[in-house]
Amino acid sequence: MKILIIHGPNLNTLGTREPDIYGSETLDSINSKIEQFCNTLGIEPIFFQSNHEGKLIDTIQSTDDNISGIVINPAAFTHTSVALRDAISSTKTPVVEVHISNIHNREDFRKISFTAGVCIGQISGFGSNSYLLGIQALHFSSLSKS
Ligand code: DQA
Secondary structure: OEEEEEEOOOHHHOOOOOHHHHOOOOHHHHHHHHHHHHHHHOOEEEEEEOOOHHHHHHHHHOOOOOEEEEEEEOHHHHHOOHHHHHHHHHOOOOEEEEEOOOHHHOOHHHHOOOOHHHOOEEEEOOOOHHHHHHHHHHHHHHHHHO
């Protein structure tokens, strides 16, 4: 089983970006942690990060049957992007939305997700473990279909 892990804008600066909110792990160290976790489940993760909305959409659109699921942290586009929502809504691949911080106990504008409503579900507030929980959620939902 291959899954795609998509990181949205500004997540490439994790480690130095607002560590009081997002912690001190870099994106590379989070990806290594994801890789190790996936190994234990027999999952192959494929990683993609972009600061550009269109590139995130292109990546979702180009997902084929080899990819069993997507875990996406849309970052700031969560709160703004109808285009990203439409791309998620159009793909046959199941998608789980994750956030490092708890977007529901921050500024009001962060409490709204344009994208969560077209995902299987949303995981928010568990630090980098949100990604692992998202992967687990995809894994459970794929097992329940087999
Ligand atoms: C984030 C939360 C978003 O509100 C913010 O714009 C991000 C990161 C998170 O993982 O907590 O860039 O998605």
